[in-house]
Amino acid sequence: MRADGRFMRRRLLTDSLLIALLLPLLLLWLDGRTGLPEANRMVYDRLLQTLPATASGDVVIIGIDKRSIDAIGPLPWPRSVHAELLERLAPAAPRSVLFNVFFDAGSARPEDDQRLARAIGALPVYLPLDYTHPSAAAPGVRTGFTDPLAMLAQHAEGIGHANVAPDADDRVRTIFRYEGTAERLVPYVGLLMATGAQDASPANPVFAPRGDWSKLSRFGFRFAGPAGTYRTESFIDVLRGAVSADSLRGKYLMVGALADSRVNDQLAVVGVGARSSMPGVEIHANAFDALRQGRTLEFPTPVAGTLWKVVPIWIALALFLLSARHALASAMLLVTGCALLALIAVSQAHYMPPIATSMAGIALSYLLWSGRRFSAMLLFLRQRIDALNAVPSGAFEPPTTPRAVALDAVEERAHSLDRAIQRLVGLQAMLNESLQMMPVAVAVCRADGVIAQSNAVARQLLTGQPAIAGPAGAGDPLEGRNLLDILSRMQRKTISDGLQADAADRWAQAMDGEYTTAGHDVLRVHAVQLAGLGDAPGTHRVVVLRDLTTERRVQGERERWFAFLSHDLRSPQVSILSLLALHADQESGRIDTAQLVQGVERQAHRTLALTENVMSMIETAASRQDLSAIPMGDAAMDAIDASWHYAQSRGVLLAPMLGDDDCIVRADRPLLTRAILNLLTNAIRHSAPGRTVHVCMSQSQSALHGGAVGEAVLSVRDEGEGMSAEKLARILKTDARERAPGQPAHAHDVQGWGIGMSVVHAVIERHRGWLDAHSAPGVGSTFLLGLPLQALSMEEADYSRNTPQSAGNQRMLPTL
Incomplete structure (x- = not known):
């Protein structure tokens, strides 16, 4: 490597290119983390004040307040109350009515629903969709949008979503024009009302991948003032006719709960002074008014937003390379220009770019570029000096090569150092890298x-x-x-x-x-x-060091499997041939056709069972480690389901008692299920009709404190004939793959506990667990299978106990 001027210039250019490639990626990653989002929201709140915002007299709120609740009764009200309200409003001929109330379930009186449907059909009424976020839904509850009652939706002028998603600081700034999936994209109900139900779908929607929930076309708006800015009439006054029809004629009416209704419908907002909370109906009134007057604040598309964040970095780096001496002034000029451009975009075009991210990118590019520029020479000299000190006596001097004119004394010193160590360092690096590779x-x-x-x-x-x-x-x-x-x-x-x-x-x-x-x-x-x-x-x-592990393991497996195949799989076939020979000897009369068929069928089932277990053994030995954290009870239930029909055919009852513990273990679920299934099959086979096989599960200690790991223990207990201690010890310690070549299995083992228990042993060994059992003749057998619980750190345990479910998009509207 030559330490000349061209090298230093190439290094500075290379560093600039790396910054231009990596800094945008870092900035895009940081843009979703703490810091930049808060800065962008702060800039948004300041620039939002430049937009005009006056409450229109055409928007009137019919509020469900405390006085109305005291007069009519507690919520939810009968549908006849809402129908009567619309009947009162019909003579006033309002332009449209938006109900900030969900009507997604039928009432106790169907005639009230029919009356409300007729009243809705007499006016241009817009109804919201109820939304349940997956993270906030109870088990078995349907998530997503829920339509209003069918007869009400048929008579409504339009239906749309009413979701208001607060930002990370729990303040409402924006609403999405469209939400849903590719199968059903629902417009914002205020947008339908503002456009006369014309903007039912966007022109070119871009949906989230994998069918996830999509939110499209976000818009911001400045609130006209604190709660109560828009003209508000009490629900009970309108219902009783205390409000004249002329005062409501041609108005946009919004019906919803007010702050004093004691309905949990208050959300924090920005830009309204000390009273920073507002009921949902007033938020929708502000959003609808902004849409109708065309004073919404638009946000860039994902592509445009990325360009706003990346292009200023590239411009800054280009200016730094063109005039390194004035890099700081260029950075400050760019930051000022971005701020002015954002101000013009917001005030004139109602367009809000990610200005804080753009300015952060310019600042970071200057810091990184200037740091690399000033440290390049020092780093170069330090590396050369360290390498020179490591050179042993007798190092070769490289041949003299033409050099460019040095820029300064430091570069001249770099030339002399580089000549002394160039050859040795290159050779050493080559050898070291070759060894490591x-x-x-x-x-x-x-x-x-x-x-x-x-x-x-x-x-x-x-x-x-x-x-x-x-x-x-x-x-x-x-x-x-x-x-x-x-x-x-x-x-x-x-x-x-x-x-x-x-x-x-x-x-x-x-x-x-x-x-x-x-x-x-x-x-x-x-x-x-x-x-x-x-x-x-x-x-x-x-x-x-030649690694022979795989070669020796394969050799050992081959020898063990050859020994097994040479005897165990041949045994059923030999039995079948013996039965055929006995049947052929008609003079002896030792076996008839029915006995022959029964015997052949029994040996065929033995062959199938042996073959299935052999395949399980091969899968256990050959499959890669694919372990994941699973509830042990799920694997147990899979095995119970798989053995249910076999138990029924033999008249045996399966009684699972798995408890309430999660018993999370790290396991290969199919293999663990197979091992439990083999234990269940053996228990069923050795149980008389009418008996019960009990399956229980528990954990030995908590795994939620400081990483302490307990054990999940599964027991399979039958009420069969049991076995002697000698036979039990042979079953627990004998693996069919480990018998010496030609050594036969005991007859009872082959028929009931042979290769099947080998599968259990192999699976338990793979999962670092243990297998134990106790039995006695005439009292049945109990097999215990233990696996280590998945360890949880204290932080993970506290998080799992204390983290509440995220509510996602908050439900603003009460179900009335």
Whole structure:
């Protein structure tokens, strides 16, 4: 690497390009985190004051207040009350009426619903949709929009959503014109009322992926004033005719609960002074009035918003490169220009860009660029000086190369340093990287076995650490340790004789065996001595640790399965041939056709059961670790469902008692279900008709305090014939795969507890659990299966106990 002017310029340009690529990504990520959203909201609140906002006299609120509730009665009111209100309003001929009330369920008196439907049909009435957010819904409750009663919706002028989503500071600033999914996109009810139900859908909607809930076309608006700014008439006054029809003629009427109605319909808003809360009906009145008068504040589309955040960064970096001396002035000028542009956009075009994010991006780009500019030379010199100090005696001087004119004394010093270390550093870096990139375990050792350097694969094989290749010079946990001593402490299998005892031949002895690590990995050593300088022998060896784990495991599995297949799977077939031979011997009369069919069927079922369990064993041994946190009770219920029909066919009752504990374990659900199913199948098979198999689950201790881990214990208890202690011990300790070649299974094992229990053993071993049982002849058997509970940290436990459900979009409207 040449330390000339061109290198420094290229480095500065490269750093600028990296900033131009990575800073926008960082800024877009930070824009959804704490800090920038708050700054953008603060700027929005300040700029919002530049918009005009006056309450229109055409908007009148008919309020459900305390006086109306005292006169009519507590909420919800009968539908006949609302019908009577509309009948009173009909002579006044209002332009439209918006009910800030949900009518999504039928009343106790169908005639009241019919009367309300007729009253709605006589006027242009708009009805809201009730919305239930998935995070706020109770189990079994339908989420999303709920339509008003069908007969009411048919007579309404329009129906739309009335969702108001407060920002993270719980203050209302904006509403979405459209919400829903691709199957049903619902317009805002105030938008329908303002446009005469013309804007039922956007022109080019862009929906959320995977069918998630979509919110489109957000708009902001300035509130005309605090609560009570719009003309308000009491519901009871209008109902009793105390309000003249002429005063309501041609008005836009909104019916809803006021602040003193004691209905939880108050939301915080911005820009209205000290009284910062407002009932939902007045929020809708302000939003509707802003839509009708065309004074809404629009927000950029996702693409336009991204450009507003990214383009200022690119402009700033271009100015910095063109005039590095005036970089600070350029940054300040850009920040001022963005602020002025945002002010003009808001006041003249009613358009709100993410100005705080844009200004933060300019500031960050200046800080990063100037920091890289001033540290580039210092970093370069420091790296060269450190490398020079690490060079051993006799380092080669690189050949003289043409150099560009130095910019200053510091660069001239960099030239002299770089010439001294260029060749050695390049060679060392190449060797180090090559060693780390090797896919096999490699270590460089001294003659006495002390490790000088090792790669990531060797560290994983000898220490169990993950095989992550670190940068050159990173800490090596094996450095300074003696490889020969490490090997001597491992289990060793000698390959050939002729071992030498003296230290000079310890490497030959090490290469004459296979070693098994504490993690049950199998390896073999191959060492090659490096050549020294001139005629002197080398003092180091390159040692390759060949990993034979997979090869030996496959070899062992092959031998065990061959032994099993040679006997266990042949046994049912031999039995079938014996039955056929007995049947063919007609003179003996030892077996008739019915007995033959029954025997063949029984052996065929044995063959199928053995084959199914063999496949389960193969799947358990061959599948990768795909563990996840699951409730153990779910796997137990899956197994109970799978064995239900078998239990019914044998007249056995399954009695699950799984308790209320979650019993979260880390497991492969299909394999765990298979193991439990095998235990259930054995219990059912060994139970007489009319007996019961009990399935219980519990946990030994809480897993919610400081990461302490308990155990989830599942028990399967039958009321069958039981078994002796000898047979029980054989079942618990014997794995069908581990029998010696040609060793037969006991007859009872083959028919009831053979390969099926091998599956259970394999699954339990895979999940680091345990299996136990107790039984006695005539009293049945109980098998216990234990797995460690999934550990939870204290923070996770406190969070799961104390975090309330998010309400998402707040329901503003009471169900009346």
